[in-house]
Amino acid sequence: MSYEIVLAPLQGYTDAIFRDVYFRHFSGVDQAMAPFISTMGQQRINLSRLKDVVPENNHNCHVIPQILGNVADDFLFLARNLTDLGYDTVNWNMGCPHSKIAKKKRGSGMLPWPEMVDLLLYNVFKGLTCKLSVKVRLGRHHKDEIFDLLPVFEKYPLDEIIVHPRTGVQMYGGSADIDAFIKIAANTSHRLVYNGDITTVRFFDNIISRISGCKSRFMIGRGILSNPFLPSEIKGETRIDDLERIKLFHDELFETYSRKFYGPLHVTGRMKGFWTYIGSSFPYHGKEVKKILKSKSREHYAAMAESFFSGRPVFAPAE
Numbered sequence: 001m002s003y004e005i006v007l008a009p010l011q012g013y014t015d016a017i018f019r020d021v022y023f024r025h026f027s028g029v030d031q032a033m034a035p036f037i038s039t040m041g042q043q044r045i046n047l048s049r050l051k052d053v054v055p056e057n058n059h060n061c062h063v064i065p066q067i068l069g070n071v072a073d074d075f076l077f078l079a080r081n082l083t084d085l086g087y088d089t090v091n092w093n094m095g096c097p098h099s100k101i102a103k104k105k106r107g108s109g110m111l112p113w114p115e116m117v118d119l120l121l122y123n124v125f126k127g128l129t130c131k132l133s134v135k136v137r138l139g140r141h142h143k144d145e146i147f148d149l150l151p152v153f154e155k156y157p158l159d160e161i162i163v164h165p166r167t168g169v170q171m172y173g174g175s176a177d178i179d180a181f182i183k184i185a186a187n188t189s190h191r192l193v194y195n196g197d198i199t200t201v202r203f204f205d206n207i208i209s210r211i212s213g214c215k216s217r218f219m220i221g222r223g224i225l226s227n228p229f230l231p232s233e234i235k236g237e238t239r240i241d242d243l244e245r246i247k248l249f250h251d252e253l254f255e256t257y258s259r260k261f262y263g264p265l266h267v268t269g270r271m272k273g274f275w276t277y278i279g280s281s282f283p284y285h286g287k288e289v290k291k292i293l294k295s296k297s298r299e300h301y302a303a304m305a306e307s308f309f310s311g312r313p314v315f316a317p318a319e
């Protein structure tokens with residue numbers, strides 16, 4: 001059985017630079033969903049956010065752009081700009097858990113309102129010239145809210161539904177509810193993509209053994225940031241030259257952020273984000289990772305990272 005693996009959108013982490021560098025160093029991922037771009041209203045567009053998905057910044061991977069919004073005309077305006085860039089599919093973010101966003105009935109804040117979602121999809125499909133997928137959670141407050149949305153989704157030719165089986169208010173707490181995912185699979189004719197907590201090959205194999213109807217597409221986020229080899233390991237490859245490859249990946253990421261970002265704080269901020277996840281895969285070197293996370297300047301950061309790698313730390317991701 002061959003599996004397709006999609007890199008999850010992680011705002012602040014998996015931007016175009018990350019994706020480009022990642023895809024040049026690691027294999028196993030088939031597609032990447034870009035972090036959301038918000039609709040703006042009044043036919044305006046956030047050009048700095050659009051930069052993340054322009055084709056010249058996305059040479060070496062198949063990207064699906066994602067839209068966050070709840071006004072059909074604004075959604076269509078942004079979707080048209082994306083199709084003009086050459087995209088044939090856009091994704092609708094119906095999962096963002098942050099209360100500031102959800103309070104405005106955006107992201108996971110849309111999930112308790114099936115009639116609103118129905119009207120939006122109706123109006124969007126009237127004008128859409130590309131394929132549309134949705135990325136959802138189980139609900140905003142309760143994990144059965146999704147079951148009032150599934151009949152709405154049945155009315156429309158969605159490309160696929162990506163399900164992260166948690167509620168919005170749960171944020172990232174607790175664990176992904178695989179039973180709920182299985183129940184959804186039994187209640188939809190759409191293609192489903194499983195997303196949530198895949199951090200090891202063992203966990204992946206467990207999901208595969210439990211999910212029968214939907215075995216082909218999976219989305220992985222934090223697991224890839226912690227262990228960039230994970231998708232290739234899921235596909236049966238053995239990890240070799242771990243540390244060298246992570247160092248090359250790190251160095252190129254740092255060099256590219258340094259070249260393309262204004263301001264040293266942006267660069268160190270991004271690189272510290274890198275360490276918050278991959279740091280957990282160096283379990284015997286917690287103190288050194290903390291030192292990197294505390295570095296105050298770009299130069300200090302570079303020296304700390306260099307000294308970390310030259311100490312030949314053991315890369316031991318969760319198994």
Ligand SMILES: Cc1cc2nc3c(=O)[nH]c(=O)nc-3n(C[C@H](O)[C@H](O)[C@H](O)COP(=O)(O)O)c2cc1C
Nearest residue numbers: 008009010011035036093164196197198220221222
């Ligand atoms: C820092 C962070 C940023 C995220 N940004 C987005 C986003 O822009 N769009 C989206 O649909 N989901 C976003 N997510 C959710 C992830 O795409 C994914 O659904 C979630 O992390 C569960 O998958 P995982 O356990 O494989 O990481 C974000 C998650 C995190 C932790």
